[in-house]
Amino acid sequence: MSAPDRVTAGNGLDMNSKDVRKSFLQYFEERSHRIVPSSSLIPIDDPTLLFTNAGMNQFKLVFTGGEKRPYKRAASSQKCIRAGGKHNDLENVGQTARHQTFFEMLGNFSFGDYFKAEAIEYAWEFLTKVVMLPEERLWASIYLDDDEAFGLFEKIVPELKGKILRFDEKENYWSMGDTGPCGPCAEIHFDRGEKYGTGPEDVVNGESERFVEIWNLVFMQFEKDEQGIVTPLPKPSIDTGLGLERIVCVLQECDTNYETDLFVPIIKAVESLCGRKCVAGPEGISFRVIADHIRALTFAFADGAVPSSGKRGSVLRKILNRAARHGRLLGMRESFLYKLPPVVRDIMGDTYPELKLREVHITELIRAEEERFEETYDNGLDYFDRLANKVTSSGGMTISGDEVFKLHDTYGFDSDLTLLSARERGLDVDMDGFERALRDQQQRSRQARGAVPFVIKVVNPLKTEFCGYDDHFMHETIVIDVKPLKDDLLAVILERTPFYAESGGQVGDKGILQAEGLEFKVVNTLKEGNTFVHVGQNVKGDISEYIGKSVTAAVDKERQKATQRNHTATHLLQTALREVLGEHVQQASSLVKPEGLRFDFSHFKAVTPEELREIERRVNEQILRDLPVRWQVMPIEKAKAAGAMALFDEKYGDNVRMVEVEGFSRELCGGTHVSRTGEIGLFLITQETAIAAGMRRMEAVTGDGAYRLASENRDNLEGVARMLKVASSEVGERVATLAKKVKELQKQLDQFSQAQGDEQIKSNLSDVKQKGDVSYLVADIADRKEAQQYLDNVKNDKRKVVVVLKQESNYFIVVSKAAADNGLSAKKVIAHLNDAFDGRGGGKDTFAQGGSKQDFSLNDLSRVLESAI
Numbered sequence: 001m002s003a004p005d006r007v008t009a010g011n012g013l014d015m016n017s018k019d020v021r022k023s024f025l026q027y028f029e030e031r032s033h034r035i036v037p038s039s040s041l042i043p044i045d046d047p048t049l050l051f052t053n054a055g056m057n058q059f060k061l062v063f064t065g066g067e068k069r070p071y072k073r074a075a076s077s078q079k080c081i082r083a084g085g086k087h088n089d090l091e092n093v094g095q096t097a098r099h100q101t102f103f104e105m106l107g108n109f110s111f112g113d114y115f116k117a118e119a120i121e122y123a124w125e126f127l128t129k130v131v132m133l134p135e136e137r138l139w140a141s142i143y144l145d146d147d148e149a150f151g152l153f154e155k156i157v158p159e160l161k162g163k164i165l166r167f168d169e170k171e172n173y174w175s176m177g178d179t180g181p182c183g184p185c186a187e188i189h190f191d192r193g194e195k196y197g198t199g200p201e202d203v204v205n206g207e208s209e210r211f212v213e214i215w216n217l218v219f220m221q222f223e224k225d226e227q228g229i230v231t232p233l234p235k236p237s238i239d240t241g242l243g244l245e246r247i248v249c250v251l252q253e254c255d256t257n258y259e260t261d262l263f264v265p266i267i268k269a270v271e272s273l274c275g276r277k278c279v280a281g282p283e284g285i286s287f288r289v290i291a292d293h294i295r296a297l298t299f300a301f302a303d304g305a306v307p308s309s310g311k312r313g314s315v316l317r318k319i320l321n322r323a324a325r326h327g328r329l330l331g332m333r334e335s336f337l338y339k340l341p342p343v344v345r346d347i348m349g350d351t352y353p354e355l356k357l358r359e360v361h362i363t364e365l366i367r368a369e370e371e372r373f374e375e376t377y378d379n380g381l382d383y384f385d386r387l388a389n390k391v392t393s394s395g396g397m398t399i400s401g402d403e404v405f406k407l408h409d410t411y412g413f414d415s416d417l418t419l420l421s422a423r424e425r426g427l428d429v430d431m432d433g434f435e436r437a438l439r440d441q442q443q444r445s446r447q448a449r450g451a452v453p454f455v456i457k458v459v460n461p462l463k464t465e466f467c468g469y470d471d472h473f474m475h476e477t478i479v480i481d482v483k484p485l486k487d488d489l490l491a492v493i494l495e496r497t498p499f500y501a502e503s504g505g506q507v508g509d510k511g512i513l514q515a516e517g518l519e520f521k522v523v524n525t526l527k528e529g530n531t532f533v534h535v536g537q538n539v540k541g542d543i544s545e546y547i548g549k550s551v552t553a554a555v556d557k558e559r560q561k562a563t564q565r566n567h568t569a570t571h572l573l574q575t576a577l578r579e580v581l582g583e584h585v586q587q588a589s590s591l592v593k594p595e596g597l598r599f600d601f602s603h604f605k606a607v608t609p610e611e612l613r614e615i616e617r618r619v620n621e622q623i624l625r626d627l628p629v630r631w632q633v634m635p636i637e638k639a640k641a642a643g644a645m646a647l648f649d650e651k652y653g654d655n656v657r658m659v660e661v662e663g664f665s666r667e668l669c670g671g672t673h674v675s676r677t678g679e680i681g682l683f684l685i686t687q688e689t690a691i692a693a694g695m696r697r698m699e700a701v702t703g704d705g706a707y708r709l710a711s712e713n714r715d716n717l718e719g720v721a722r723m724l725k726v727a728s729s730e731v732g733e734r735v736a737t738l739a740k741k742v743k744e745l746q747k748q749l750d751q752f753s754q755a756q757g758d759e760q761i762k763s764n765l766s767d768v769k770q771k772g773d774v775s776y777l778v779a780d781i782a783d784r785k786e787a788q789q790y791l792d793n794v795k796n797d798k799r800k801v802v803v804v805l806k807q808e809s810n811y812f813i814v815v816s817k818a819a820a821d822n823g824l825s826a827k828k829v830i831a832h833l834n835d836a837f838d839g840r841g842g843g844k845d846t847f848a849q850g851g852s853k854q855d856f857s858l859n860d861l862s863r864v865l866e867s868a869i
Contacts, residue, residue, distance in 0.1 A: 017261050020106075021244060025106075027130055033073040034073065034075070038079045039052055039058035041299055042300075043057060050081075051082070051300070052079065054080060055239070056181070058076075059111070063223075065233065069111065072112060073108070074109045077104050079104060080103050080104065080105050081101055081299070083318075093289055098209075098256065101292055102295040103243055103244065105241045108122060108238070109237070109239055112236070112237055116148060116186075117156065119238045119240060120152055121156055123242075131247070136159070138163075138188060138191070139165065139211065140160050141165045142165070142172060143184035143186075144168050146219075150164055172187065174216065178224075178226075180223065181222070182223065182224050183221040185218040186216075188214055188217070189204050190212050192212060196208060196209045197210045212250065214246050214247050218241070248261070258292075266294060266295070266340060267291050270336075273336050274336075290323050290330075293319050293323035294341065296319055297320055298341045301316075301365050306365065308692060318416045320366065320373070321414055324370055324374075334374075335371060335374065337366050338367035341362045341366065357583065364694070365602070376411055379827050382827065382831040383835060384413065384418065387403055399422055399427055400433055401433015404429055410840050419431070462480065462493075462531055466501075467496050468497070468498040468500050468509070468555065470675075473560060474554045475498045476551075478494065478548065478551075479492060479494060482544045482547060489523075489535055490536065490537060491535055492520065492534040493533060493534070494532065497534070497553055499522060499555055502524065502526050504670050505592050506593075507594075510523055510524065510556045511555040512554045513536075513543065513552070513553055514552045515546060518538075518542075518543060518546060519540035522534045566592050566597040567673055569597060569623075569702045571659065571665050572618075572622050572664065573599055573683075574645065577599075580614050580618065586601060587601055596686070596699060599699075601698070602696075607698070612688060615685070616683065623680045629660070629661050629674055629676060631660070634655065634658060636656045639658045642666060644667055645665075645667045659671075681704075681707070683700060684700060684702075685700045720735075724738075771866060771869050774869050776801070776804070776865055780805070787849070794814050795814070795817055795847075796816070797816040801816040802815050803815075806856075809855075810849065810850070811841075811850055811852075813833070813847065814826065814847055824868075824869065827844065827848055830848040832865075836864045837852035839851055
């Protein structure tokens with residue numbers, strides 16, 4: 001498998017992928033199209049999509065008439081991922097010649113300007129006159145009743161007479177998703193020749209590799225709503241997609257996309273890492289999967305996405321796990337994926353500079369996630385193998401949903417990995433049963449937290465007018481409706497309200513609804529669609545009798561002001577994080593409440609004490625500057641152009657509210673804020689921790705909470721100073737001196753204890769049992785430290801030695817390198833123990849640890865160990 005940097009296509013034109021991209025954009029620029037940069041892979045203003053999956057995504061509102069642009073024609077080369085939702089190519093990757101999760105879509109667009117005739121003319125001219133594809137090898141397909149398109153093709157391209165085919169909605173009708181713009185389409189196909197087949201399936205839109213669809217011309221005429229109702233768009237428009245990988249494959253006369261200059265450098269890098277050669281056919285699947293998946297991961301992480309338990313994050317984690325697993329199939333036992341993003345950068349970094357700007361972040365994030373995969377994969381695979389053997393030996397063909405859940409919950413073995421492994425063994429998987437088990441666990445978790453979600457069905461939903469900005473804490477309003485909830489709570493809907501409804505990470509307001517003879521305590525404010533729901537209970541009177549009447553809505557002012565301080569501080573924190581840690585920092589989620597704030601963000605390592613101090617200093621610097629905090633509503637495109645940061649998973653409308661701390665930060669935000677930063681008072685970071693691979697969490701307090709914390713810290717310091725009989729300023733020096741003395745004494749004690757422990761361990765090891773050529777021992781220990789001593793004594797033993805140690809309900813496995821090298825690793829042994837005692841745990845080849853809630857004895861451990869040897 002090889003492809004030079006520049007290749008000569010059969011038509012005589014010398015083009016690589018960069019040439020094709022450049023020629024396309026130049027062609028349409030010369031025809032009055034505005035060249036628009038690729039939008040992010042993460043659609044920040046479209047909750048219907050996990051990833052940007054087509055060039056038209058960024059123009060969706062233009063097509064529907066909800067947004068105007070200063071141009072009527074556009075062209076772009078758009079980054080796309082199709083790995084979830086309606087458009088999902090993940091399962092086909094590596095199996096076919098031309099399916100990818102990540103790809104580039106070259107596209108030209110008309111917003112009520114030209115329509116079918118011009119779109120056909122442009123496509124034909126570019127293909128036959130610019131990249132010079134032979135006309136006789138091109139075919140067209142249209143929607144079955146689109147007589148207009150048929151007539152235009154016959155008139156504009158008489159060379160296609162007899163090669164214009166009609167197909168149904170499955171093949172020649174395009175929609176962006178379950179909702180949104182849609183319309184019939186015409187496709188242009190390239191015949192790769194009889195080399196790729198002459199059978200009945202070797203036809204346009206057939207199942208073979210002979211005919212490849214290279215360009216889709218969508219005649220955007222309609223919009224489909226959530227009920228499936230289709231209505232005409234304000235103006236018929238054009239949306240086309242020419243797959244860069246596919247046209248390059250045709251031009252470079254390659255059998256598959258993976259042999260083009262877009263993939264070959266990546267595949268060669270994988271060959272170098274694994275010491276094998278990629279070949280055509282099924283034997284090369286792993287190379288192709290890795291090459292595709294690393295492109296998707298590199299670009300997604302460059303645009304701010306991260307692996308997580310959310311929908312988008314879980315898809316990315318699935319992609320990474322699949323790639324890492326295929327590395328295992330190629331014999332790579334250590335992390336390797338993180339070494340590949342620089343290769344992607346070399347191929348595409350000139351076109352997409354974000355690959356260079358965020359290279360360190362991308363590689364470190366992939367490295368961290370790979371390490372997570374390694375920790376769980378071997379243990380899970382060992383359990384899966386034993387489970388699969390058990391199923392097949394009993395004559396079964398299906399792995400139960402409960403077992404899939406156990407692999408997921410106990411071993412961290414994702415259900416996708418179970419599916420892949422099962423297919424390789426010819427087994428089915430009960431995914432419905434797995435989903436039920438997962439839902440049951442989530443329900444138990446909610447009940448354990450005491451979290452009982454409100455389910456409020458709003459009849460005649462309305463858009464509640466929120467009047468809580470600008471310090472309006474009290475307002476006269478009308479009660480629209482009252483609904484009963486569980487636990488004697490009621491849901492009250494008001495015409496207008498100063499109560500902020502829980503959203504965007506900010507908690508809902510509390511307060512009182514009052515009238516003559518009425519006092520209703522609001523304990524939370526939620527949102528159902530655009531309706532604000534005030535949850536609470538009657539203290540005096542019955543609010544149900546006030547429907548249609550006026551009440552006074554009074555927010556708990558002090559609670560709301562505390563929330564405002566923390567919310568504005570969150571904005572200051574995000575900007576400070578990006579300044580200190582780097583532009584790769586992206587908000588994953590946040591929680592803003594009166595007691596403090598929590599901010600989750602993408603970062604691949606722990607924040608150092610020095611960085612924490614600098615972040616805290618920068619936030620307090622802006623507080624001391626007493627900067628104005630302003631907000632205004634504007635079109636989302638204008639806010640983006642102004643540099644406003646947005647939360648990727650948040651839904652934004654055509655118009656957004658941009659909150660600006662003058663000269664410091666700009667964010668899209670619907671929450672409440674102080675009017676000047678000086679009102680925050682003081683900002684103190686209380687905690688910084690890891691919450692997932694590549695994800696950190698920071699917690700902080702402001703205002704009164706920060707003052708109380710500072711006061712408590714001072715009191716604690718003075719108390720320690722009195723105990724040590726030194727001044728407060730001398731506590732650090734005094735503690736350091738004492739710590740040094742304690743360390744010296746501890747060292748002496750450890751040396752004495754280790755000497756005694758080593759003698760005891762050697763005595764135990766001299767009395768081990770034997771099974772075949774394996775020596776094994778089961779013993780009680782006092783703590784993990786003693787287990788480590790066993791490891792020090794055993795790991796370099798030339799014999800095959802396995803030791804299982806019990807400490808209350810925990811077990812530790814120590815294995816000599818000689819045993820591990822011969823397939824008897826600590827990971828294998830602990831998998832047997834976890835299986836036998838319904839336990840949890842893992843580790844490495846020579847050391848592992850786990851535990852169980854079940855009772856077990858040394859004899860039980862010995863019995864399981866003997867079966868594992």
